[in-house]
Amino acid sequence: GQNIDQPTEMTATEGAIVQINCTYQTSGFNGLFWYQQHAGEAPTFLSYNVLDGLEEKGRFSSFLSRSKGYSYLLLKELQEKDSASYLCAVKDSNYQLIWGAGTKLIIKP
């Protein structure tokens, strides 16, 4: 079966750095996405990785290792508005998105 694993919940302090991990086992791989979802709202696109390595976009970076079936989302200089769920999703061999359940990130002052 296909599976995406990420921690259920993480807590971090304002101004700090947090790394949210995602491991996947899918039938084929055509890219990995990270989405941010605030409570009661729709997911918004953050990043896309299809090749190994680090993609940096402002305070957010995303890393991919295809051989390990592993990705992480790195958030720097955390702000209160970063409190949200972060969803990892992998596009499989049929170009369907397989979603993780999301990691709820709580930012404390």
Place this chain on the structure above:
Amino acid sequence: DAMVIQNPRYQVTQFGKPVTLSCSQTLNHNVMYWYQQKSSQAPKLLFHYYDKDFNNEADTPDNFQSRRPNTSFCFLDIRSPGLGDAAMYLCATSNGADTQYFGPGTRLTVL
């Protein structure tokens, strides 16, 4: 601004009373998706349209139907909502297999 629009944002219906949710897009994307998402769970794909081609997920109940009359609009019909159908319904669009962009969602309450 190009966007994905969902109406209504909140829908309350009675057990067994049919309801229709709508989605429209100005992105001119050829693929439109309907997802169901329950609290603290991953979005669950119900079906998607690739242009006019309808693709139903194997485990989507027959109670859920969809229509796409043109490129811009897509509708989700729930023929006889049950209490278990209370959820957030998300519409998304993409250009082929590219990144999916979501509308704001419709939260459905079933009384």
